[in-house]
Amino acid sequence: MSTILNEVLHANRNYSADFDKADLPMPPGRRFTILTCMDARLDPAKYAGLSEGDAHVIRNAGGRATEDAIRSLVISYKLLGTKEWFVIHHTDCGMETFNNEIMTDLLSKSLKTASVDSSGWHDCCEGPGSKEGKYINWLTIKDQAESVTEDVVRIKSHPLVPSDIPVYGYIYDVKSGRLIEVPAATAAGRVA
Amino acid sequence: MSTILNEVLHANRNYSADFDKADLPMPPGRRFTILTCMDARLDPAKYAGLSEGDAHVIRNAGGRATEDAIRSLVISYKLLGTKEWFVIHHTDCGMETFNNEIMTDLLSKSLKTASVDSSGWHDCCEGPGSKEGKYINWLTIKDQAESVTEDVVRIKSHPLVPSDIPVYGYIYDVKSGRLIEVPAATAAGRVA
Numbered sequence: 461m462s463t464i465l466n467e468v469l470h471a472n473r474n475y476s477a478d479f480d481k482a483d484l485p486m487p488p489g490r491r492f493t494i495l496t497c498m499d500a501r502l503d504p505a506k507y508a509g510l511s512e513g514d515a516h517v518i519r520n521a522g523g524r525a526t527e528d529a530i531r532s533l534v535i536s537y538k539l540l541g542t543k544e545w546f547v548i549h550h551t552d553c554g555m556e557t558f559n560n561e562i563m564t565d566l567l568s569k570s571l572k573t574a575s576v577d578s579s580g581w582h583d584c585c586e587g588p589g590s591k592e593g594k595y596i597n598w599l600t601i602k603d604q605a606e607s608v609t610e611d612v613v614r615i616k617s618h619p620l621v622p623s624d625i626p627v628y629g630y631i632y633d634v635k636s637g638r639l640i641e642v643p644a645a646t647a648a649g650r651v652a
Numbered sequence: 653m654s655t656i657l658n659e660v661l662h663a664n665r666n667y668s669a670d671f672d673k674a675d676l677p678m679p680p681g682r683r684f685t686i687l688t689c690m691d692a693r694l695d696p697a698k699y700a701g702l703s704e705g706d707a708h709v710i711r712n713a714g715g716r717a718t719e720d721a722i723r724s725l726v727i728s729y730k731l732l733g734t735k736e737w738f739v740i741h742h743t744d745c746g747m748e749t750f751n752n753e754i755m756t757d758l759l760s761k762s763l764k765t766a767s768v769d770s771s772g773w774h775d776c777c778e779g780p781g782s783k784e785g786k787y788i789n790w791l792t793i794k795d796q797a798e799s800v801t802e803d804v805v806r807i808k809s810h811p812l813v814p815s816d817i818p819v820y821g822y823i824y825d826v827k828s829g830r831l832i833e834v835p836a837a838t839a840a841g842r843v844a
Contacts, residue, residue, distance in 0.1 A: 464684050464736050465820060471701020472831045479829035481693065486746055488692035492656050498708040498724050500680035501673065503697050509663020512698070516690040519711040521724040528720035531788050532690050532713040538758065539773070540746055541765045544656050554678055554732055566730065571814040573733045581731070592811040596723050619784040622763040628657060637671035639664045 484513035487540045492516075493533060495611075496548040497523040497555075501634050504548070508639075516542060522555040523548060524599045525611035534620045545625060547611050547645065550632040555601040557581070560594075567593035604631050609645040616649055626651050676705035679732045684708075685725060687803075688740040689715040689747075693826050696740070700831075708734060714747040715740060716791045717803035726812045737817060739803050739837065742824040747793040749773070752786075759785035796823050801837040808841055818843050 493516040494504050504510065504517050516536045518529050525547065536542045558566075562581055566574050568591050570583045601607040608629040615627050629645020632638075685708040686696050696702065696709050708728045710721050717739065728734045750758075754773055758766050760783050762775045793799040800821040807819050821837020824830070 462736060462818065464682060467682075468684075468700045468738070469831065472699055472829075475699050475701070476829035481829065482827045484693045484826070486691070486693075486744060490656060490659075492660075493690070498685070498710045498728065499678070500705050500707050500709075501676045501678075503702070503704050505695050505697060506704070507664055507667050508660045509667070510695070512695050513692050515692050517692075517711050518690045518713075519709050520720050521710075521727045526720040526723075527788070528712050528718040531718075531790060534759075534785075534788070535713045535746065535755075535790065536690065538755075538763065538765060539750065539768075544654060546660070552678060554727065558731065563727075563730075567726075567812060571730065571812060573730060576731075590811045593726075596719070596726070596812075598723060598727065619782045620759060620763060620788075626654065634676070635674045637664075637668035637673065639661065 481512045488513070488515045488542055490514040491542050492544040492546070493518065493536045493542045494546045494548060495523055495525065495529055495533070496632070497521065497550055497553060499550060499553065502550060502632060507632060507637060516540070522553060522599055522601055522607070525614045526599065530615065530618055530620070533615065537622070537625060543625065545615065545627045546630060547608055547615070547627060548630045548632050548639065549601065549604045549608050550634055551604065552634050553601055553604065555599070558598070559600050560598050563598050564593040605642045605644065608642045609648060612645040612649040624651050673704045680705070680707045680734055682706040683734050684736040684738070685710065685728045685734045686738045686740060687715055687717065687721055687725070688824070689713065689742055689745060691742060691745065694742060694824060699824060699829060708732070714745060714791055714793055714799070716799070717806045718791065722807065722810055722812070725807065729814070729817060735817065737807065737819045738822060739800055739807070739819060740822045740824050740831065741793065741796045741800050742826055743796065744826050745793055745796065747791070750790070751792050752790050755790050756785040797834045797836065800834045801840060804837040804841040816843050
């Protein structure tokens, strides 16, 4: 068994040994949802003060308002009753280090993990690669305040999102652990 | 200011007050990724024993292997060096309570939160609704072991996923906090 699998199962045995959350209902108790990045340095339960049962958490590369995030948000509200949503991107995000062309080019040469230095991304090795990278929009980020605002606007203007849901836009600072408001996003996410 | 926003910012001030994670690097230290459901009862950091900096966490409604999850997984491996992935669905998932037809019908009548009882889902009120629900595949779940296995198979067979990444399939039991292996998924996720 892999070391990681062994460690995860060991941690899970400890967690479940004194488990006292069996009676939590399915709908989030505090009725809100966070959309944020998959980045390993972010723990939304810790940075936003969540206990099990409190809130939905949606995460993807960048914390972007993709079709899949919209699918999840609509289910979160329509079927499970959340009433406020957060979009939280973060400083030093990997999504700022490349663009669609760089990713497509890297994947076409090799699927293996690439390395990065001051001159950019470099593939470790030749092949096997795939040209399929061009069929994915990688949704990279140039400016965090802009990406948060764009994503809040996209969510607020979606035809399946009721107009009375406030959407708050924040950037998580990985150096300080602080949530920093993006005023343009919060303004766009306001209930009219 | 909303009560929830106030509480989240208060919790964040406490978290950042004694923040000691400023030097964590961008790539996940333990080099693995978890794809799991947005459900409020699930805290992957707790149920799998993660600290900040350890692992990527991708979450959506159901923990499904959507195009967006694949986008995130490929970035996780190709640019940030993760080497093992988990797909973790869970018992008592909201995605088992409806299907595409039910959701499309509910949204066409009203965007507001619906209620559920033993006879199924009911809309609270008439309009405003939207017919846009039919353009989204809601990716509902009939059987958790099947959905985990399907998603592991989909990930393993994606042209941008290298063959040497093991993918483990588990179900999180919300009544016990335990991770339960899905043997068919783990078999499908094995490195050949």
